[in-house]
Amino acid sequence: MLDVPTKDDRPAEFVEALAKGLSILESFGSDHPEMTLSEVARRVGLSPAAARRSLITLQAMGYVGQTNKRFHLRPKVMSLGSAFYFSARVDEVLQPELRQLVGTFGDASSVATLEGHDVLYIAHYSEQRARRPTAVVGARYPAHVTSLGRVLLAAQSDAEFNNYLRAVKPVALTAKTVVDKEELRRIVEEVRQQNFATTVDQLDYGITALAVPIRGSSGRTIAALNTSGYSGMTTAEDLVAHRLPALRASAARLAQTLSRYPVIESIIASR
Template sequence: MAPGQVIDISGQAADERPAEFVEALAKGIGILESFDATHPEMTLSEVARRVGLSPAAARRSLITLQTLGYVGQTERRFHLRPKVLTLGSALFFSAGIGEVLQPDLRELVEQFGDASSIGTLEGEDVIYVAHSSVQRARRATATIGARYPAYATSLGRVLLAGLDDAALDAYLAKVRPVALTSKTVIDVADLRQIILAVRADGYSTTVDQLDYGITALGVAIRGPDGRTVAALNSSGYTGMVTPEKLIEERLPTLLAAASRIGNAITRYPILQSVMGP
């Protein structure tokens, strides 16, 4: 998610929502999603502005979330409480993410050092669903649950390359890229050519696109029908590794790991549903 972006509480236009759509629930979830590393605590007016709600509507949702234990308050500022972690941990354990996905990531990190992640596409962003790392640098953190613009990550570009032409056109028509570093590609026409090249090559490399110091190589994890359901990457420090070095030394191992993970996912129906479109 790009800095300063207003949270879309529904993800759909009003006329596209099902009749059973609960607006109040969407508002509450939108408020939970509005807290992040750059907004760890906010006043009522800041929450309302970030989620695009009236102060009265934001207040009702915040009071409800506070009563349920998901939100706390210190003087005039609201913040998340640890109970929020139970929402994500339920998926982690019920879908077998730790059992199915983490072993290959740990092996990649043991072999190459650095870091390795798995992500899925959610709207315009990539969400990290599994991660292993030996790095301790201060940079954009790819922890489980982290969410970043797809156009600026190796995982995201692989996932975008896996879309059909209509879906890719729709994404490029909607996305408004923000320069996260001086090297971030924000021209939509250039992004299209990069994504098409990823589709042809079968892998993606990025250098300092999301944050300075990150050079990464990503490949697709495919379902039984051959469609891309997730992406796997291996990343290192810019300056210590190059895209060419990653391709030469890590691409075959990364492709083999992606194939194993894809086969493993088919044996876990819940995980297959989670990773599906």
Template sequence: MEALAKGLAILESFDPSHPDMTLSEVARRVGLSPAAARRSLITLQTLGYVGQRQKRFHLRPKIMTLGSAFYFTARIDEVLQPNLRELVERFGDASSVGTLDGGDVIYIAHVSLQRARRAAAVVGARYQACATSLGRVLLAGLSDAELDRYIATVQPEPLTSKTITDPQVLRREILAVREAGYATTVDQLDYGITALAVPIRDLQGRTIAALNTSGYTGKVTPDSLVAERLPELREAASHISHAIARYPILNSIIGT
């Protein structure tokens, strides 16, 4: 199990800022000795998940089978994507569903008409929860004790000049989201992104995921998103909630 954990940590260490790395870079990012990192990399190479060019390691296409296994077994294409497509057909722009994993939000479904170069909300993308509308809705769904622990440990990254990095200011924002039942963000994750998100709740009322709609800052504002899209977004979230309840596997995955 320890070897499996090391291998997964190495796979997760590759990102847009680190598309390929030397052995020492991998070891440093994962917190392993060079010898331990080398053993794991050799195993991952043998399995076909990692490749090597000269002294630099990179991910290979086979890694995509891990994500696609989740996508299809969880029935994401049947349960979530149709609702997102309807929202995008209605409003344009983009729409996503995300879940909370520790202090991050992971995008598990996404539809977009946008082509601009900016932070990618593709399936599998992972961002600090406090910098996204999805993440703030999910954080607002935590218990008071869970939120206190999050605020006590979070170290927000200044992704833009507008990103909220003060934990106490962030706490006030999250409590306001809890009160309103939705979150709006402007240029928090990246410049040019204005978004509106609502919770997806299970039949017991627990927040298990979040749904958003986003557009270009300058073309849309938080007020315009709330006025024009909030009712449809909440209706889509309700449809998704009931659909999830009909799919035991997806319900188990998202609801835990």
């Protein structure tokens, strides 16, 4: 099942039908590009009848298609993501800093926020040619395997992070992925102290990354910014030694820019 608010966390005006439809849209991905009715129902945690009603509605609205009893997303779904992209003015506000970082160091740079137990990429720029997971806008990965996610987890209160550790089931995406919860606690505490995070081959082999927080006008971390390179060409220590000052400067400029656009800052804020 996907992450959905529990009944205790739902406001009085919570619309169950809308939540079901959005959960169904989120259930599709690279590992589930098409599904039968029963597969959708099982993945979202709905009865087949409830899943069918939502699918028929989404199909009528053009967000879902059906081929040989298997459902799939239709291109219209992209309009939902593009609405965020343009309302947050990602190309104008975030992309220039990412291009500057990549222009200076090569490789790739991203901005992400925290969504449940995952990081959600809201901006990305890359000159990399090597195979790696796609960090396109809208991509989601478990927070514990990314430098961005560890920075965002470190920004949580003790209570929030303890709740995260109790609920999360860390998955090993490589042989090097840290899945022990006490080790994750130690890593996050270290990130809190040094105000940056590094990862090596955690999300996939060949990815070494360094991330720092982007703070809003209140001083609270609202997103994270990273720079990444190929593990065969760089090390975490190299990134810290040669890129950390520039990365922090970029994060400070982004924070200053966002402070002039309170609405955009509110849109980007991770919680």
